[in-house]
Amino acid sequence: MTSILTNLFDGVAYGMLLFVLACGLAVTLGLMNFVNLAHGAFAMAGGYVCAVLVNRIGWPFFAALPMAFVASAVIGALLERTLYQHLYARSHLDQVLFSIGLVFMTVATVDYIMGSSRIFIKLPAVLQGQFDIFGVGIGRYRLMIIVICGLLTVGLQLVLSKTRFGSRLRAAVDDPRAASGLGINVPQVFAFTFAFGCGLAGLGGALSAEILGLDPYFPLKFMIYFLIVVTVGGSSSITGPFLASLLLGIGDVAGKYYVPKVGPFVIYTIMIVILIWRPNGLFGRTATR
Amino acid sequence: MTTNAQTEVGLLARQHGRWHWSEFAFWIVVLAVGLAFPSRYLIMTEILRLALFALSLDLILGYAGIVSLGHAAFFGVGAYCAGLLSVHGIINEPVLALIVAGLAATVLGFATSFLVIRGVDLTRLMVTLGIALLMEALAERFSNITGGTDGLQGIDIQPIFGVFAFDMFGKTGFFYALAVLFVLFLLARIIVHSPFGLSLRAIKNNPLRASAIGIPVNKRLIAIYTVAAFYAGIAGALFTQTTALASLDVFSFERSADLVLMLVIGGSGYLYGGLIGAAVFRMLQELFQWITPQYWMFWIGLVLVIIVLVGRHRIHAYALWLPNLILRQIAGRKAAVALTDNEAP
Numbered sequence: 001m002t003s004i005l006t007n008l009f010d011g012v013a014y015g016m017l018l019f020v021l022a023c024g025l026a027v028t029l030g031l032m033n034f035v036n037l038a039h040g041a042f043a044m045a046g047g048y049v050c051a052v053l054v055n056r057i058g059w060p061f062f063a064a065l066p067m068a069f070v071a072s073a074v075i076g077a078l079l080e081r082t083l084y085q086h087l088y089a090r091s092h093l094d095q096v097l098f099s100i101g102l103v104f105m106t107v108a109t110v111d112y113i114m115g116s117s118r119i120f121i122k123l124p125a126v127l128q129g130q131f132d133i134f135g136v137g138i139g140r141y142r143l144m145i146i147v148i149c150g151l152l153t154v155g156l157q158l159v160l161s162k163t164r165f166g167s168r169l170r171a172a173v174d175d176p177r178a179a180s181g182l183g184i185n186v187p188q189v190f191a192f193t194f195a196f197g198c199g200l201a202g203l204g205g206a207l208s209a210e211i212l213g214l215d216p217y218f219p220l221k222f223m224i225y226f227l228i229v230v231t232v233g234g235s236s237s238i239t240g241p242f243l244a245s246l247l248l249g250i251g252d253v254a255g256k257y258y259v260p261k262v263g264p265f266v267i268y269t270i271m272i273v274i275l276i277w278r279p280n281g282l283f284g285r286t287a288t289r
Numbered sequence: 290m291t292t293n294a295q296t297e298v299g300l301l302a303r304q305h306g307r308w309h310w311s312e313f314a315f316w317i318v319v320l321a322v323g324l325a326f327p328s329r330y331l332i333m334t335e336i337l338r339l340a341l342f343a344l345s346l347d348l349i350l351g352y353a354g355i356v357s358l359g360h361a362a363f364f365g366v367g368a369y370c371a372g373l374l375s376v377h378g379i380i381n382e383p384v385l386a387l388i389v390a391g392l393a394a395t396v397l398g399f400a401t402s403f404l405v406i407r408g409v410d411l412t413r414l415m416v417t418l419g420i421a422l423l424m425e426a427l428a429e430r431f432s433n434i435t436g437g438t439d440g441l442q443g444i445d446i447q448p449i450f451g452v453f454a455f456d457m458f459g460k461t462g463f464f465y466a467l468a469v470l471f472v473l474f475l476l477a478r479i480i481v482h483s484p485f486g487l488s489l490r491a492i493k494n495n496p497l498r499a500s501a502i503g504i505p506v507n508k509r510l511i512a513i514y515t516v517a518a519f520y521a522g523i524a525g526a527l528f529t530q531t532t533a534l535a536s537l538d539v540f541s542f543e544r545s546a547d548l549v550l551m552l553v554i555g556g557s558g559y560l561y562g563g564l565i566g567a568a569v570f571r572m573l574q575e576l577f578q579w580i581t582p583q584y585w586m587f588w589i590g591l592v593l594v595i596i597v598l599v600g601r602h603r604i605h606a607y608a609l610w611l612p613n614l615i616l617r618q619i620a621g622r623k624a625a626v627a628l629t630d631n632e633a634p
Contacts, residue, residue: 087598092414093350094601096358096549098593101590101592101594101596101597103590104593105586105587106590111584112583224418224422227415228415261430268419269423272420275416276407279407
């Protein structure tokens, strides 16, 4: 019984992490219909920035986390303005090729600079180990992830639903043409959201070094997970990807624990079945746009 | 009126289907290169394998407009099938084993085609990618059969037809691969110039209109996807037979991604694109590996990014500028080496 709860807890932490990593991708896909397979590269950039700050320069972990966000957001904004924005009108094939090219370049560059082995970020003592609540083992680090990601999710939801920027963004997602007709600067909204999504990915990358493992092949290894979150969750809201990441996280942890031999098999099968059943995602709109 | 139009379409199709002298020249050059560099058989065999694989993707991407990121699934099935047939001594004749491996991939292709034809581009990407990952996970799960990450041990390929033994310089392998590629190329050529192939182009240009003029869109897509799976399976089997290797790597995502790159370099939708692209890609890879052995991936990525940013059409126009100029001088008319108007979507 307690092992079930512990697994559930780990799964929720994992799912929340996936959500923070992937929600930027949902915006890219939903708003500009851009297939960005390079999203994991931004996450990796954040992770490595955090690792360098903590391990080499000796910053405290909690100070390095915001820097991971900022670094990835800046890189994202630069790339969006210089490269990505030229490709919004192109075919999906072009976008896929371009972003795969970016992934290959990042993988090789990081390999060159940082070496190909997995790196670890030194954690403060507060975050190490676990404690028991009614016999359920709660990892401190995972608890922190749940707290941070939970707050972020609530914050995102509030920004989207309550602020002016949020309503602009929703309008732009719903119908970019009508939105720009109403005087909303859609490219600007998008550039900002893209950078923010990249920043979130960077933060997620920094947090995931402990759980998912951080090495130069991170963008390729987890690309499919991000895509699953977005395609299964649908890209029209953030609740869809959120539920999808929780499902994926819990499913993956439970699958690895209870049926370790079947491994990732279950995840892929479920994804294919869902995509066949509902091509626009489990929580997406039924009508194609 | 209808009969007139039909005969005209038929005439046009037959005209397009006729062998152009440049095509003869292409194959003569290929054969000549093969004979001229006897010390380079291994890498040339690799190019031929890649070319066949790229030809397979061209059939669905260039002619039917299906973007696939998981074509390695069929390659891998073909590779493992050929390897297992050899290890367990079920079929010792390489050519027969090649066909059986191809058919195994065909079965998978037919089964998964129903999943792929549903949905739009993105769903297709995800589903094809998912199928390839699924196959990789399966191969890893049943590592007692597939040998897991170590690969299949003890593959020993018997002589072809019991006469031509595989030698260590790869001479037999090269000519074997060349023969297979040529035969399958002829078959692909017949397919794409047939009414069936024309209907595929119609589907690619506008599926709705195609179905309005009475083309059974889904059936045609299933058919060509299955055929492409057969081709990819043969390419995989060829890989196992000429290298005596089969490991989990045959299913890898990089393999599928490289394949798309080859086709993009060569241009899709005219059959030779895959062949040229495979040769250029392998040369580039060799060059990059020579410059920076460990980090050649960076350069491949850079090539991809540049191709997309400059635009595929423009790159091909630049690349064909010199050959076209020469051909125009010699033949006095517009050269035939040009892309067809319908590029990939």
